[in-house]
Amino acid sequence: MARFIYNRETCAYEPYKVRGKALRNRIILLLSISLILASGGYITFLNKSKPLDLLEIERENTNLKTAWLLLNFQLEENENKLKAYAEEDDHNYRVILDATPLSNTERQAGVGGVIRKTKEMEHYPLISTIFDKALHLNNQLTVQNESFDELQKLLDKKLKQWASRPAIQPIDNKDLVRLHTTYGMRLNPVLKIWTPHKGLDFTASTGTPIYATGDGVVQDAYYSDSFGNVVYIDHGFDFETRYAHMLRFIVNKGEKIKRGQVIGYVGDTGRSAGEHLHYEVLYQGSQINPINFFQRDLNNKEYKKLLELAKTENSSLDY
Ligand SMILES: [Zn+2]
Known part of the structure; x- marks a missing residue:
């Protein structure tokens, strides 16, 4: 919009024109304002474009390397723990359970993770190495x-097998008068x-x-002329x-039946010449010497006494 100024000489309003010093001052003022505005714009531009700062990048790099080292250390710790488990597995558990230790090939053959390495990872050796690890x-x-x-x-099977094995005396030691007849000729x-x-x-009171x-x-519980009242137990794993x-x-x-369960009482039925229990252990259908199964509930002294008792008498109570 045009500006007017009052002229005292002509007594009229005339259009106002900037000249000389005023004009120069006005130009300087305009240039200054332009410069300030431009500088502000430039600063805004700089802030928005986030220029590369080498120091910042180096700091970031150091932080990442430290994080990588910690991650690597953590992985190695876990590897060592797993190695300890493998040792325990091969040299302890598998020995107890009669199982063959895993071969190195079997141990290396595992197929695990579903996450695959990307091509980009190959460009970063540190990342690539730790991913492989x-x-x-x-x-x-x-x-x-x-x-x-x-x-x-295997353990479940073994526990069942151990529990099934005829491993105790059928008559409590406190009730045993004598082991009248041994296994063999009589x-x-x-x-x-x-x-x-x-x-x-086993001689014991009725x-x-x-x-x-x-x-x-x-397997059977009945009366037979020879054995009298007799019980047959099938223990599985070829034992009876x-x-x-x-x-x-x-x-x-x-x-x-569970081990230690009372299944009956000592008597003198069938072809028997006195109160006693006739006890047999069969493996794969043939009788074996039951005395080899009693170690578990006898201490050394008791076992020695049992063997001595067995040596002294070799007549029989059943006929
Ligand atoms: Zn007998």
Whole structure:
């Protein structure tokens, strides 16, 4: 918009024109304002474009390297822990469970992580190395995990096998009068001839409890002319036991039995020449010497006494 100024000489308003010094001052003022505005714009521009700052990058790099070292250290710690598990697995658990240690090839063959390395990672050796290390650890963990699963199954089977094994005496030591007849040749008390005796005779008072010597299933419980009241237990894993001449039995065919469970009482039934238990252990259908299974519940002194008792008498109570 045009400006007017009052002229005293002409007594009229005339258009105002800037000239000389005023004009120069006005130009300087305009230039200054322009410069200030331009500088502000430039600063804003600089702030928005985030220029590369080498110091900042170096600092960032150092921080990343430190983080990498810590990550690497953590991975190595985990690798060492896993190695300790593998050692325990091979030299401890597998020895106890009669299992072959895993070969190096088996241990290295694990396939683990679903995350794959990207091509870009190959450009950064440190990242690439640590990724490989983590993947290897993942694979090793998979192998170890599978191995522990296998060991757990083996252990369950072994525990069942150990519980099933005829491993205790069928008559408590406090009730045992004597181990009348050993396993082997013995003199028949009626026929007076030497015949093989395929079990052990435990002399004990009538009514003394008879214990199942391992977990199993009652295969048969009945009265026979020779064995009298007799119980047959199938322990699985090719083992069976027989308990003869009982006063009575208190289990039925097909019943599940636990080791130490009372299955009947000492008597004198069948072809028996006195109150006693005739006890047999069979492995794969043939009688074996039961005395080899008693170590578990006898101390050395008791076991020695049992062997001595067994040596002194070799006539038989069953005929
Ligand atoms: Zn006998």
